[in-house]
């Protein structure tokens with residue numbers, strides 16, 4: 001098992017999509033450019049979804065066209081359907097993510113269709129992407145609980161993850177959308193899904209509603225996970241998951257990984273400065289690690 005962990009920075013997309021006031025495009029572009037200078041290998045830049053559904057990311061074309069593409073950094077974007085795929089490709093996106101959930105109720109609210117319908121919608125998107133040489137990640141939301149239906153059976157998580165895998169997704173990110181998971185459950189889900197999809201192709205995506213995200217990530221790393229989603233300054237919250245707080249903060253994840261001797265290639269001090277800046281811009285709290293690093297320095 002490799003000693004390297006890949007962080008997928010989702011701050012500019014998941015972190016911003018639910019902010020209540022319209023963030024200027026130049027702030028979004030500056031956020032991505034500052035993040036790419038910290039050593040982060042993957043930065044999810046924006047979403048090509050419907051503007052009434054997610055008004056905050058209605059400037060996706062503008063953001064994507066204006067970012068500085070740093071060599072060695074990947075900039076995936078979220079795409080819900082063929083229309084989103086075409087919009088993303090028109091501005092040069094080379095990597096996409098499709099998204100569905102392990103809970104029917106959440107999927108209906110989020111993308112206005114059933115899980116089965118979402119799979120039908122994604123099939124042509126993934127086919128086109130593969131033909132175009134575009135890498136596709138698949139997200140499964142609500143793997144540890146749903147804001148509408150509560151418990152989500154692990155068998156459903158496996159079924160949806162396998163469907164995304166069979167459709168041709170290169171990587172599957174398992175999301176605790178409302179941050180209700182605890183370490184033993186998180187690890188059990190990974191171990192169960194990993195029976196049919198190699199753990200090297202799985203990622204974890206934790207929100208920190210109950211303060212469990214780092215512990216969950218640690219448990220999943222012990223189960224072999226080496227790709228972790230996180231958001232600078234812990235930005236985030238899902239528009240369709242009331243009360244869910246932000247994603248786990250990237251600064252906290254990097255600090256923990258360094259303590260575990262796992263390399264992620266990120267300059268923590270530089271990242272803390274980005275976190276401090278964007279938290280100030282949005283009037284949001286700093287991450288714990290970010291504050292500590294900046295005080296120490």
Ligand SMILES: CC(C)(COP(=O)([O-])OP(=O)([O-])OC[C@H]1O[C@@H](n2cnc3c(N)ncnc32)[C@H](O)[C@@H]1OP(=O)([O-])[O-])[C@@H](O)C(=O)NCCC(=O)NCCSC(=O)C[C@@](C)(O)CC(=O)[O-]
Pocket residue numbers: 014017047048049050051053054078080081083084085087099110111112139140141142175176177205238239
């Ligand atoms: C999926 C749809 C489009 C279905 O929305 P719909 O209303 O069912 O779709 P539709 O095909 O009937 O289209 C309705 C209108 O939207 C337009 N439209 C349709 N598609 C697009 C597009 N791509 N870009 C721009 N416009 C679009 C379409 O052209 C039409 O416009 P009209 O004819 O009425 O003027 C909508 O519900 C949607 O965009 N939802 C986005 C939801 C979202 O982004 N949620 C947050 C991301 S998921 C998440 O955060 C979880 C995750 C990934 O982080 C992991 C975790 O934490 O668990």
